[in-house]
Amino acid sequence: MxxxxxxxxxxxxxxxxxxxxxxxxxxxxxxxxxxxxxxxxxxxxxxxxxxxxxxxxxxxxxxxxxxxxxxxxxxxxxxxxxPYAPEIPIELSHECLSPDELQDVRFMLEEWRGRSPEDQGDRSLYKQVKNLPHYESHQKEKKTFVIPIDIIEEFDRFATQERLNKSDLLQVALQDFFAKYRG
Incomplete structure (x- = not known):
């Protein structure tokens, strides 16, 4: 109209x-x-x-x-x-950064996200949680363990900080433990 x-x-x-x-x-x-x-x-x-x-x-x-x-x-x-949008004369891209500067930017980004870049490998924690296998048995069992309160508090803080499900985090930790010590 x-x-x-x-x-x-x-x-x-x-x-x-x-x-x-x-x-x-x-x-x-x-x-x-x-x-x-x-x-x-x-x-x-x-x-x-x-x-x-x-x-x-x-x-x-x-x-x-x-x-x-x-x-x-x-x-x-x-x-x-x-609306007014100022023109930015410099075109920013990864090409204007040297490889060392690009690595520094990646390091700062990982630090800002609260993760240490040294900890990020092929088997990063996030990839492990994401790739947890789906077991045929969908049954789960609830267990009670006696663990020092310091460890529990650190575990809770870590899970909250990294925004990970505690059950998934514990499952990954146990799988890593078995892979390392089972032989």
Whole structure:
């Protein structure tokens, strides 16, 4: 629907709510689009008034999203309002970093994530948890162990910090233990 048609219907006595319901667009969306273009609602006169610069865009299609580049203009040459985005003259990519600098960035990223890069190998903890085997038996058993409270608190802190399920973490630890000592 063209903006001009919208204003004709409003002047003919139709309510904005009725028109918006027919279009399937919320009245607040239409109001926002009109404000974006330069219209302002006058509460005293109970009508939309053109306050923008230049010619009034009555041939603009109001049903299109006016905040994007998909604005449909009738016969008007209206420049859409585009938010300011400064141009960054330097193109940043991994090519402008030396291999040593790139390694430093990776190290800082792993440190920032709370993981030590030295600990990240082919068998990282996260890969092990992700690749836990699916056993044919879906049965699980609950066991009680007596372990010093210091170890339990450290285990809880580690699981929370790394956002890992405690059962999965314990399963990986036991599998590593068996692989190392079973022979």
């Amino acid at each position: 063209l903006i001009g048609e919208l204003f004709q219907k409003l002047a003919g006595g139709e309510s904005m709510t009725t028109i918006c319901d027919r279009l399937g667009i919320h009245r607040r969306t239409i109001s926002r689009r009109l404000n974006h273009l330069g219209y302002q609602y006058d509460k005293d006169k109970k009508q939309w008034l053109w306050r923008g610069a230049g010619e009034e865009p009555v041939t603009l299609t109001i049903t299109e999203d006016l905040n994007t580049a998909n604005v449909i203009y009738g016969n008007h040459n209206i420049t859409p309002v585009v």
